[in-house]
Amino acid sequence: MSRAYRKKDVGGRLKVAQVTFEEISASDFFYRNRDIAGFTNPSRAIFAAIRELVENSLDAAESLKIPPDIYVRLSFEGEASKETQIYKLRVEDNGIGVPPRHIPSAFGQVLFGSKYKLKQQRGTFGLGGKMAILYGQITTHQPASIISSNGMSRIYMYKLMIDIQKNRPLILDRKVLLNKEQWRGTIVEFCLEGDYLRAMPKILDYFKQTAMVNPYANLTFVDPKGRLYKFTRVTEHMPEPPKETLPHPYGVDVELLQRLIHITPYKNMLEFLINHFHRVGEKTAQKFLDFSNISPSRNPKKLSHEEIVRLMHMLKKFKEFLPPDASCLSPLGEELLKVGVVKELKPEFVAVHQRRPATYAGHPFIIEVGIAYGGEIPKKGAFLIYRFANRIPLLYDEASDVSVRVINDMNWRRYKVASDMPIAILVHICSTKVPYKTVGKEFIADRPEVRREIGNGLRETARQLQHFLTRREHVDRERKRLGVFSKYLPKIAQFSTSLAGKKKPPDIEKLLRSVKKFGEEEV
Template identity: 75%
Template sequence: MVTFEEISPADFFYRNRDIAGFTSPSRAIFSSIRELVENSLDAADVASSPPQIYIRLSQEDAEETGLETGVYTLRIGDNGSGVPARHIPSAFGQVLFGSKYKLKQTRGTFGLGGTMAILYGQITTHKPVKVKSSTGTSKTYEYKLTIDIQRNRPIILDRKIHRNKKQWRGTIVEFSLEGDYFRAMPKILEYLKQTALVTPYANITFVDPRGRLYVFTRATTKMPPPPKETLPHPYGVDVETIQRLVCVTKFRNMLDFMHKHFHRVSENRARSFLEFAGISERKDPRKLKPHEIVKLVRMMKKFNGFFPPDASCLSPLGEELLKTGILKELKPEFIAVSQRNPATYSGHPFIVETAIAYGGEIPKKDDILVYRFANRIPLLYDEASDVSVRVIKSMNWRRYKVTPDMPIAILVHLCSTKVPYKTVGKEFIADRPEVKGEILNGIREVARQLQRFLTKKEYVQKEKRRLTIFSKYLPKIARFSTDLAGKEKEPNIEVLLGSVKKFEGEED
């Protein structure tokens, strides 16, 4: 006999923790740090203050266990906006609760990440999470919580209120989890480095279980303009979205419904669309029947009169900050950055930013080093499947004077309200033609600049070699000729040497 039962979101993720990036003890520790760091960075963005993030990972069962996995305490503190006291239990003790359901670009995904880490910690160690937060008011709040997995509800074990004399603002989360730091270490350090690269206005401090201190210092306090919230674009909505809107809308005719609920739909646009769709302007949206909703969505995708979505809801890093970040972390000899104009795929606006860097601290490998970012999150896994890597591999690099032994790094940053990830693991981006085209053009643009740099570098080196050769041999010719001719004084060859100097004042 088959039994049906309803399960809570927390229960669902408890049973399917693999899809959220908690597949193994090493991956779990990496994902926990990553989710909480991203929450902290988002919180700082909201507060419009340059992030200051402190991460401490310490091993609890310090004595030799003989096992590869151990129990760790993870503590992450930030100077972000802070969580209002009444939201703290839900924000940290309830899966799928979060501030990220409106349409704007944020790092975190579904309000899932941070809580998922806490949930993972709870199921592996049976210990509560401690959260301390203040929004900068006269009080700070400290909670001790566990998650009631079956009911997806926070259970408050303890709650303290302190006076906040210094008007501290931010959030500190501390919990225990099982993990394998030493296996995860390379990825964690790479993640922090790349985060520092793409967030050059952040200070990030990490103390690892061995007591080693890693400090990533900000190179600027300038932050990119915060993204604006937007309405959904008609090309990007589905039947479910319309269904929900119909239930909550306060508008009583279709003209207002289209005009007020959707992005870049003017009254005129709404009118011509409704005519196109054969739907009366005066129809009450609440009376739309299911088949009419399906038809509405289909017509929305068919109608080609809508303006493309604008990108004000996106928050690209900008060429200047991109440059700052790369210079800070890679110290390259040459750098070129490019921000493409906003574009859309399936009604979702996106912006591609690309950069190419040469030399400096970029290691010489047999291949180009690729840094991939989506909404300012470093993507570290499944590189080979990523659209950027495919685009880079498909290009004829010799055209740009690039040889495989050169120390070259390419950075691709995709910002979108909906990043077209290919899998739930959210580690690589799918081959959407629109996205692929923008990435290709962006890389070409910076590659051309690199080509100019390499051409010039080659020329200068050639000229330097030339001059070296002339300075080596001409004096000898002068010396031997003087001796052969039986003269005393050597001829002045400075004029000749001067005439082969084609370049002046080049830096060494």
């Protein structure tokens, strides 16, 4: 889980923090630093909570290759302060369910359940629903209720809170029910303080855009006023799930090396490299060890801190590692992207393009681009830009995003495109490590490799749009032409009849037919 890797990232800082603060648990750390996870203010918090839980639910269904059915309800519970209210948030899914013995930890312990493998995952904040539940507990002092079943004979219900100081779940109540109807999925329900009115536009945007890149999902949202927003699936077809891969040597840092060394069962460097890194075989491992002057028989667990740092530098310096492959990525695919855009934007025309896999700093990534024109897309004097990372909509800091820069730098006139046209542009990056610029994780950094791929994707789709526009212009011109003929020829007939002093107008049907035929040929 890439999420686990990021957790360690923060965990690394945690270790340092221990020196200063003494005993501080992971939960405590996040409690004190909730900005990092996106819970900056009451409006952001309610948005982040919904988003985290919805994304967990999507992942839970997709891991079973089941089209997700997700139901979200936010209900008003009472006033909290002048500007904020208490809401109850309930998220239901039809996903894989959480194994009963893991439920308390999965929802009541921050940084639980790491794996040391990489694949593309949604979680932008890397903390899943736990942070949301923690935030709810901090602001309302009420327990969260978790109901889950894997579809077998039992349903498990937990009421729990998080012991923030110890980072341990406190189980308040536990029930086991018979699962007569073979229900499968997870329901999370808890209270939190927030400002829905202010968050509403972003939340609705979030659902709409999530529906766009998850056209195989049913999303239902009931807001505190009882309004129902429903996003219905238009396809059962789902993208290939990503395969787990090992980290690529170019992409590791000291913290990851330490973790790997900690858990490895291998007793020498050669086997350590072959078994824990992506696309490293015996030959490459041998060459690297020669290059970095490390003995193949060296026990990795005996490396000193300085040697680990040196190992990381050498891994980055060695030029002969094979580039990572993209099997660990799960792009949406052109078909689904098209279906999603058509479903949510109802354009007159859409062009999509998926780039071939590329890498930056050892991390594979794939760019998918879509351009939609006309139909229900509004004309607002600028392009509508939709940004996605690992199938998650990015809704903040648009101006800083690399996609926006590439879009602004493009010479659109070459493609007969003007900024006042009704155009929506969609850019999706999927990667095992999305190159976010800041801890807020709302926009993509300007990496030359990423920039190039986005640019190429945009140019490809822009060319298709240009074809469409040229063709449409042509059809329009023909239609207009036919209109002119059928408007004026009868008049010429009428006037010449009276001028010539004839009784009966001339037969112009033949002429009109020939114009039509002529016109159709040109179209």
